[in-house]
Amino acid sequence: xxxxxKQELKILACKARIYALEGIFNAKSGHPGxxxxxxxxxxxxxxxxxxxxxxxxxxxxxxxxxLSKGHCCPSLYAVLALKGFFSLEELxxxxxxxxxxxxxxxxKSTPGIxxxxxxxxxxxxxxxxxxxxxxxxxxDYRVFTLLGDGECEEGQVWEALMFAAHKKLDNLCAIIDCxxxxxxxTVEEVGGIEPLDKKLEAFGFEVFKMDGHDFDSIEAAVxxxxxxxxxxxxxxxxxxxxxxxxxxxxxxxxxxxxxxNAEQYEAGRKxxxxxxxxxxxxx
Amino acid sequence: MAEKVVKATRESFGEALCxxxxxNKDIVVLDADLAxxxxxSIFQKAYPERFFDCGxxxxxxxxxxxxxxxxxxxxxxxxxxxxxxxxxxEQIRNSVAYPKLNVKIAGSHAGIxxxxxxxxxxxxxxxxxxxxxxxxxxxxxxxxxxxxxxxxAVLKIDGPVYLRLGRLAIESVNNNDDYKFELGKGVTLRDxxxxxxxxxxxxxxxxxxxxxxxxxxxxxxxxxxxxxxxxIDEDIIVKAAKETGRIITFEEHNVIGGLGDAVASxxxxxxxxxxxxxxxxxxxxxxxxxxxxxxxxxxTAPGVAREVRALLGK
Numbered sequence: 001x002x003x004x005x006k007q008e009l010k011i012l013a014c015k016a017r018i019y020a021l022e023g024i025f026n027a028k029s030g031h032p033g034x035x036x037x038x039x040x041x042x043x044x045x046x047x048x049x050x051x052x053x054x055x056x057x058x059x060x061x062x063x064x065x066x067l068s069k070g071h072c073c074p075s076l077y078a079v080l081a082l083k084g085f086f087s088l089e090e091l092x093x094x095x096x097x098x099x100x101x102x103x104x105x106x107x108k109s110t111p112g113i114x115x116x117x118x119x120x121x122x123x124x125x126x127x128x129x130x131x132x133x134x135x136x137x138x139x140d141y142r143v144f145t146l147l148g149d150g151e152c153e154e155g156q157v158w159e160a161l162m163f164a165a166h167k168k169l170d171n172l173c174a175i176i177d178c179x180x181x182x183x184x185x186t187v188e189e190v191g192g193i194e195p196l197d198k199k200l201e202a203f204g205f206e207v208f209k210m211d212g213h214d215f216d217s218i219e220a221a222v223x224x225x226x227x228x229x230x231x232x233x234x235x236x237x238x239x240x241x242x243x244x245x246x247x248x249x250x251x252x253x254x255x256x257x258x259x260x261n262a263e264q265y266e267a268g269r270k271x272x273x274x275x276x277x278x279x280x281x282x283x
Numbered sequence: 284m285a286e287k288v289v290k291a292t293r294e295s296f297g298e299a300l301c302x303x304x305x306x307n308k309d310i311v312v313l314d315a316d317l318a319x320x321x322x323x324s325i326f327q328k329a330y331p332e333r334f335f336d337c338g339x340x341x342x343x344x345x346x347x348x349x350x351x352x353x354x355x356x357x358x359x360x361x362x363x364x365x366x367x368x369x370x371x372x373e374q375i376r377n378s379v380a381y382p383k384l385n386v387k388i389a390g391s392h393a394g395i396x397x398x399x400x401x402x403x404x405x406x407x408x409x410x411x412x413x414x415x416x417x418x419x420x421x422x423x424x425x426x427x428x429x430x431x432x433x434x435x436a437v438l439k440i441d442g443p444v445y446l447r448l449g450r451l452a453i454e455s456v457n458n459n460d461d462y463k464f465e466l467g468k469g470v471t472l473r474d475x476x477x478x479x480x481x482x483x484x485x486x487x488x489x490x491x492x493x494x495x496x497x498x499x500x501x502x503x504x505x506x507x508x509x510x511x512x513x514x515i516d517e518d519i520i521v522k523a524a525k526e527t528g529r530i531i532t533f534e535e536h537n538v539i540g541g542l543g544d545a546v547a548s549x550x551x552x553x554x555x556x557x558x559x560x561x562x563x564x565x566x567x568x569x570x571x572x573x574x575x576x577x578x579x580x581x582x583t584a585p586g587v588a589r590e591v592r593a594l595l596g597k
Contacts, residue, residue: 066350107353107382115353116382119373125343126378129350129358132335136311136356156374159343167335 001048006215011281012082013043017245018272018283019078023094023101025265030095030103033255034072037179037212037240038146042079044218045144049226054084057111063141064130066115068123068157069148069177070104071257077101077110085112121154123147124174128164131172131233146175150182153191158203164233165204172233173225174205177212179242181253197237205235212238245272285462288427288455292485293391293448295427297322299434300359301329307438313348313360315341321361321391321448341366345374345386352384357438363397364390364406364447368413375443380418383442388413391448393423394535395563395580396485398450398573405568411540413445414513420466421513423447423542425487426455429510432464440466449485451573456488456508467511469519475505478591479523482533483509483542485582490533492584497591504591512542517549524554529594531559533587535577538562561590 001009016039024030046052050063067076074094081088086100093099100109104118114130117123127145134141151157164172176196184190193199200207206228210221218238225234242256243249246268260268276283304310304326316339318324327334337344341362348358360367367390368375379386390409397405413421420440424430424447437444456472472487473494482490487508494504505527507519524530530550532543543560550558563580577583581590 115350116378119377121342122346122374122378125346125374126350126353128343129347129352130354131350132347133351133354133356136333137354156340156342156346159338159340160346163337163340163343163347166338 001215001219007279009043009047009215011276011279012047012079013040014245014272014276014279014281015082015283016043016075016078018269018276019091020074021246021260021265021268021272023074023077023091024259026092027095028259030074030259031071031257032249032260033181033242034069034148034177034179035075036244036246036249037242038072038177039075039244040213040215040218041146041175041177041238042076044215044222046079046083048219049222050144051141054112057085061139061141064114064127064143066123066127066130066143066145067105067117068127068145069120069151070118070123073105080112086110120148120151121156124157124160127172128160128169131164131169132167134171135169142171142173144173144175146177149176149178149180149187149193149196150191152176152193152196161200161203161205168231169233170228170231173236174233175236175238177238177240179240181242181251181256183256185253200235204232206230206232208234208236210236210238212240213244245275247271285428285458285460287458289452290427291449291452292424292427292430293322293450295430296389296434296446296448297325299431300326303435303438304330304333307357309355309357311335311351311356311358313337313344313358315339315344315362315366317362321389323361341371342374345371346378348386349378349384352386357385357387359387359389361389361391363404364393364409365404368409368445369406372412376416380416380443383418385441387437387444387446389446389448392450393447394449394485395568395576395582396449396451396535396573398576399570401570402567407537407563407568408540409447410512410536410542414540414545418442419513420444420511422511423484424510425484425508426453426457428455428457428462429464433510436464436466447484451485453485454488456491467514467516469516470508471505471519472508473504473506475503476527477503478529478531478595479505479507479527480531480533480587480591481507481509481520481523481542481546483512485535486533489582489584490587493588493591496584496588502591502595502597509542512545515545515549517553520546520549521553524550524556529557531561531587531590531594534562535582536562537565539565557594559590559594561587
């Protein structure tokens with residue numbers, strides 16, 4: 001990745017954050033914290049990794065992406081719209097009556113969404129099913145799924161991890177967005193999922209780590225996954241900052257599922273627009 | 284007449300899958316460590332490359348089925364009715380039925396006739412749970428022939444289906460050569476004008492025997508078999524209400540939320556007459572041989588005949 005490409009990704013991710021915040025503000029509800037922590041990961045996947053075609057969202061041999069932590073869809077919607085799966089005009093209608101963009105991903109209504117999700121722990125199982133279908137048909141597509149660190153408290157996640165390793169789904173990559181926070185507090189206080197890397201390894205995964213906001217680090221981890229020859233499914237532990245990009249939201253537990261008021265929104269938007277400008281981007 | 288068959292519907296289910304898989308290459312079968320009991324083992328033996336044991340993890344199994352369906356497969360996911368519809372309810376609701384994915388869920392060992400395993404394994408709520416989910420089709424075949432027809436029919440539905448399977452070997456009722464399974468259509472097994480017994484699943488044959496006994500006593504009972512509980516055949520129910528004035532529903536399920544409530548809803552809205560619900564009266568079962576339990580719980584021909592006499596004041 002050259003510096004121009006990296007700059008381009010940063011601009012796209014910044015735009016995704018701006019649109020996500022706008023949608024959540026308009027809806028007076030949504031989940032800004034995790035949407036902001038995952039924005040760089042979505043951007044990298046959709047612009048550098050996934051073999052998808054916005055003009056043909058159901059393309060048979062496409063790579064699949066399942067957002068297991070479904071509540072973090074506002075910034076995913078923004079990336080899909082920027083990529084051309086649907087109009088940017090849909091984004092401000094997030095969560096409104098009659099809107100294409102539901103509060104949690106709906107594969108029936110939204111082009112580019114490969115699986116309906118939102119109930120935590122379920123997306124990774126569907127991702128396993130997609131990976132299994134690929135194996136059965138000797139297809140070479142990959143399946144990526146993004147989970148939250150809090151989500152790893154769900155028993156079904158571990159059922160799915162066991163299944164993936166047992167069935168040797170080396171076409172599956174589970175990325176865990178470790179922003180360290182969940183609704184009731186820090187993940188450490190509430191659920192205690194650590195040591196996550198050792199658990200994933202013990203469950204039969206090849207584990208990579210990355211800084212989920214540094215595109216070089218993301219690229220190194222994803223390249224590790226793409227070139228893996230272990231025959232195992234892969235996991236990437238992504239260290240992230242919840243609320244990344246909006247300073248007053250960063251690492252604050254109360255921004256998990258709250259919309260900013262008008263004043264807060266303006267402050268956050270201003271901050272993100274300044275970042276965009278400094279990157280040389282325009283909305 | 285077709286040959287009378289004494290067979291558990293779970294066995295018919297396994298056989299049907301094998302037969303249909305010959306021509307339908309998209310069929311895949313999942314189980315959760317109960318293949319020998321649900322009879323998906325029959326399929327496993329014939330098509331090992333299209334069978335996946337998911338281990339004792341029903342929630343994940345349903346999610347995997349959803350993912351397979353999203354890639355064009357037609358997964359049949361089987362477990363005991365208790366775990367398929369109970370443990371995995373929310374996975375079925377959110378990962379399968381909400382996106383209307385083409386997953387067929389098979390719940391075996393449904394009802395009290397599961398027998399010796401006792402209350403924890405005797406699912407009496409599955410029909411209620413599955414009926415309440417939008418997009419879901421609910422089918423409870425009464426015998427071998429009906430199960431063969433049902434499995435074939437559900438392949439023509441592009442969406443989720445719940446199929447109820449029984450453990451106990453039962454004698455077939457649909458022995459007529461012209462029997463054809465029609466999804467969503469009730470079957471009048473015996474005409475009558477005094478009362479209608481509307482039954483589903485394993486007790487359908489008991490209802491027919493009861494009607495024969497009642498006829499000898501001068502009671503002319505109609506018997507309707509409802510294999511498709513959702514969407515239910517409203518016409519046949521309304522016709523029965525109009526023509527016989529009284530209905531008894533009969534099922535191996537809690538009287539709350541099952542066939543009885545489905546029929547009562549139709550009758551209450553379209554042609555109010557008395558509906559007496561006959562089934563398991565909001566309680567748990569216990570261990571014992573299936574046939575003894577069915578007798579104790581009144582899920583037999585004499586049991587339903589008693590209810591008919593009581594309803595008619597005879």
